Amino acid sequence: MKKYRTLFHELILTYRPFETQLNEQLSKHGLHRTQWSVLYYLVMTEFATSVEIARIMGVEKPNIARTMKSLIEMGYVDTIQGQDKREKRLVVTDKGMEIFNEIRTTVDAFEQQLLLDVGEEEQLAFIHTLQKIKRNLSTRSEENK
Amino acid sequence: MKKYRTLFHELILTYRPFETQLNEQLSKHGLHRTQWSVLYYLVMTEFATSVEIARIMGVEKPNIARTMKSLIEMGYVDTIQGQDKREKRLVVTDKGMEIFNEIRTTVDAFEQQLLLDVGEEEQLAFIHTLQKIKRNLSTRSEENK
DNA sequence: TCCATATAGTTAACAATGATAACTAAAACA
């Protein structure tokens, strides 16, 4: 097999099965990746709006609206009218915190399997590079506005 | 914002905009990510079948069939009957090689922008970690068979 | 040699998740 540059293709080749298997893990708890991500960022931010979550996740509003709708239906999230009457503040319910902690256990175990032979320092370096790439991506998209 | 473990979320948070912007670049040439990936692996392997490409890319056969169909329609790929009559060997046409090289230029430039502040060694370390994770993913999925 | 099984490829249908467009209601600004 020929070669020239491989970083992009390696990234894609790693990410896809990662996503597939992450979804397998999450399906044990009845959630998909996007629902898990949104729930995660809701817990992390504690009192965010849809727009804030969309911004953090780098996706458009309607995606969050759809996912949020399902999380609310499942009873994991509640909305609270903000004092700005356009806003809906989103809070994770007790039930939501419960499933969040359950899933966290599953996901942590999965993550540990994937990082079995990746030392602590190597993990940090990896995250660090990811963040650089992420920053460069957002710089690029800023510039094209 | 709270924190516990971040690697997975960082990966997702980086990959998604990466894919979006990669698609933006590829759209200049009228292709999508999957078409580009398949074309790439066809060029790298030189004389593969759909099944071989599917295995390399870690996706199911119908995905490749669909993508291949579009690449053939666009005149970038041709099929050749293998001596095993079930097989179709796939070859990249001259036109396919042309667009491949054009896109490579675009994609290389894009990649360079994303890796602007990532040194050569850091890039290698990053790929190395990606490959470890990829290997652990495929070990996991082997075990669940 | 013949039958059972495996493999290559296709088609159809569905699910998840991204995007854009068009809209309402509220807020902010000039």
Place this chain on the structure above:
DNA sequence: TGTTTTAGTTATCATTGTTAACTATATGGA
């Protein structure tokens, strides 16, 4: 006050993954 911006919703579409069911060919064991 009137214009513009912002938060959120709904509808719709595109891409890309999956599984199921099928045909045709090859292979391997009784």
